[in-house]
Amino acid sequence: MNELILIVEDEADLVQSLEYNLQQQGYDTRVALDGQSALEALDEKRPALVVLDLMLPDMSGLEVCRWIRNEETMRATPVLILTARGEEIDRITGFEAGADDYVVKPFCVDELMLRVRAILRRSQVESQELHADKMQIGDLFIDFAAHRVRVGEKEVELTPLEYQLLKVLVIRRGRTQSREVLLRDVWDIEAEVMTRTVDTHMQRLRAKLEQCGEWIATVRGVGYRFEAEEP
Amino acid sequence: MNELILIVEDEADLVQSLEYNLQQQGYDTRVALDGQSALEALDEKRPALVVLDLMLPDMSGLEVCRWIRNEETMRATPVLILTARGEEIDRITGFEAGADDYVVKPFCVDELMLRVRAILRRSQVESQELHADKMQIGDLFIDFAAHRVRVGEKEVELTPLEYQLLKVLVIRRGRTQSREVLLRDVWDIEAEVMTRTVDTHMQRLRAKLEQCGEWIATVRGVGYRFEAEEP
DNA sequence: CTGTTTTTGTCACGTTGTTGTCACAATCGC
DNA sequence: GCGATTGTGACAACAACGTGACAAAAACAG
Numbered sequence: 239m240n241e242l243i244l245i246v247e248d249e250a251d252l253v254q255s256l257e258y259n260l261q262q263q264g265y266d267t268r269v270a271l272d273g274q275s276a277l278e279a280l281d282e283k284r285p286a287l288v289v290l291d292l293m294l295p296d297m298s299g300l301e302v303c304r305w306i307r308n309e310e311t312m313r314a315t316p317v318l319i320l321t322a323r324g325e326e327i328d329r330i331t332g333f334e335a336g337a338d339d340y341v342v343k344p345f346c347v348d349e350l351m352l353r354v355r356a357i358l359r360r361s362q363v364e365s366q367e368l369h370a371d372k373m374q375i376g377d378l379f380i381d382f383a384a385h386r387v388r389v390g391e392k393e394v395e396l397t398p399l400e401y402q403l404l405k406v407l408v409i410r411r412g413r414t415q416s417r418e419v420l421l422r423d424v425w426d427i428e429a430e431v432m433t434r435t436v437d438t439h440m441q442r443l444r445a446k447l448e449q450c451g452e453w454i455a456t457v458r459g460v461g462y463r464f465e466a467e468e469p
Numbered sequence: 470m471n472e473l474i475l476i477v478e479d480e481a482d483l484v485q486s487l488e489y490n491l492q493q494q495g496y497d498t499r500v501a502l503d504g505q506s507a508l509e510a511l512d513e514k515r516p517a518l519v520v521l522d523l524m525l526p527d528m529s530g531l532e533v534c535r536w537i538r539n540e541e542t543m544r545a546t547p548v549l550i551l552t553a554r555g556e557e558i559d560r561i562t563g564f565e566a567g568a569d570d571y572v573v574k575p576f577c578v579d580e581l582m583l584r585v586r587a588i589l590r591r592s593q594v595e596s597q598e599l600h601a602d603k604m605q606i607g608d609l610f611i612d613f614a615a616h617r618v619r620v621g622e623k624e625v626e627l628t629p630l631e632y633q634l635l636k637v638l639v640i641r642r643g644r645t646q647s648r649e650v651l652l653r654d655v656w657d658i659e660a661e662v663m664t665r666t667v668d669t670h671m672q673r674l675r676a677k678l679e680q681c682g683e684w685i686a687t688v689r690g691v692g693y694r695f696e697a698e699e700p
Numbered sequence: 701c702t703g704t705t706t707t708t709g710t711c712a713c714g715t716t717g718t719t720g721t722c723a724c725a726a727t728c729g730c
Numbered sequence: 731g732c733g734a735t736t737g738t739g740a741c742a743a744c745a746a747c748g749t750g751a752c753a754a755a756a757a758c759a760g
Contacts, residue, residue, distance in 0.1 A: 322515045344517055346593065397707055399708070412615055414614070434748095435708085435709060440748095456748090459629030459718090459745095459746075463616065628717075629718080664720080664721085665720085668735095669720075669721080669737090670720090671737095672736090690735075
């Protein structure tokens with residue numbers, strides 16, 4: 239009952255090498271040679287991670303990635319993209335696909351293994367914190383189970399959106415979240431449009447959190463970050 | 470599923486020798502006898518490295534090199550130039566062509582093999598560091614995930630541009646970056662114009678990095694370099 | 701079903717931070 | 731020393747962000 243990794247790749251040699259190494263590391267593997275069978279495999283059993291080649295015989299890996307991101311039950315499944323170098327990295331990790339990481343081909347297998355482990359560790363931490371029913375950061379208390387937030391002794395009334403925004407920031411604290419990522423994961427829209435929506439809500443959230451608002455740092459030109467340590 | 474190397478060269482003997490040795494080293498090879506077929510080969514499959522003779526029957530190797538550098542998807546592909554002696558080394562490694570390295574003909578094949586390996590290793594290290602979420606060089610700490618920079622215990626506030634500039638320099642540390650390259654990769658402008666922009670921002674970056682500013686070396690007449698070892 | 705309240709997206713404006721350019725000083729290589 | 735190149739500080743144009751206001755949309759209550 240190990241973690242299952244779905245490999246979507248059509249080069250037989252590479253598939254073999256990946257399967258061998260991943261199984262060596264104690265993961266279960268499943269292979270799909272094209273986009274269509276990838277979707278079928280995903281429908282069948284939800285993997286802990288998808289390793290996805292962008293170049294597939296029948297459809298673009300980007301489409302597969304988008305499909306995963308649009309499927310409610312798959313949304314949280316991390317995706318590691320294999321790509322030839324130069325293939326517009328921004329679009330891969332940014333709004334367009336929403337991959338969690340990528341490796342440039344040709345790559346050494348050890349590097350990929352490191353990346354796989356890093357992603358799974360991260361996603362485990364995130365899902366763990368999601369399932370934790372309580373959390374404290376400084377004066378900020380979040381009760382996920384009860385859907386309640388407290389600053390010091392004072393209960394804070396957050397709107398659903400504000401709560402969601404705080405949750406994403408807090409669970410990923412210490413890592414800067416771009417506006418694109420926030421729009422995707424909180425608002426559920428794929429937009430490159432320049433909108434002040436994120437900023438406005440960030441401002442409201444900051445105001446409601448009072449002294450804890452200072453934990454939210456602005457990263458100019460990029461987005462926002464919930465500090466990992468006392469500001 | 471080895472790394473593919475494209476050889477662009479018209480001398481049959483040399484081609485044969487190169488192919489043999491490169492395959493011996495475990496690389497896949499593909500040959501183009503002139504510039505036109507080189508471009509076609511590039512369009513077809515992106516190689517991990519291009520070995521390019523400057524003297525071609527139909528067009529100059531420099532043109533091929535420039536084409537690669539102008540193509541969005543090829544930009545990062547390293548190019549190793551073969552040249553008869555004296556052929557304006559500056560223009561080859563400098564802005565005009567943007568080659569990564571060059572070998573003067575006649576050369577010993579072993580040396581070329583060394584260069585090839587060195588270039589490929591470098592480009593792999595680069596792509597690896599591109600995703601690292603943290604990095605330390607002397608007193609300089611860069612947290613890519615958090616988008617933060619620290620010198621010693623002190624947090625340094627960098628503007629988006631300064632951050633980008635530092636990132637490019639650090640990831641390519643040990644190698645001089647010409648102003649043209651920096652303008653292209655940081656500013657995203659193709660300019661042969663003489664501007665003091667790079668210098669000014671380099672100065673600001675140096676000032677903000679305090680003692681770590683000394684890691685940034687000026688290369689007169691060319692550009693700047695982030696030292697690979699303690700200055 | 702209707703009126704009320706809450707939530708949310710958008711806008712405009714002011715403020716602050718950022719960046720390109722320039723003039724001039726300092727420095728380097730010869 | 732001389733010319734070319736780079737460092738440095740000042741500054742104005744510009745872009746990004748914070749903030750408050752407002753109206754549309756959604757949720758809610760009666």
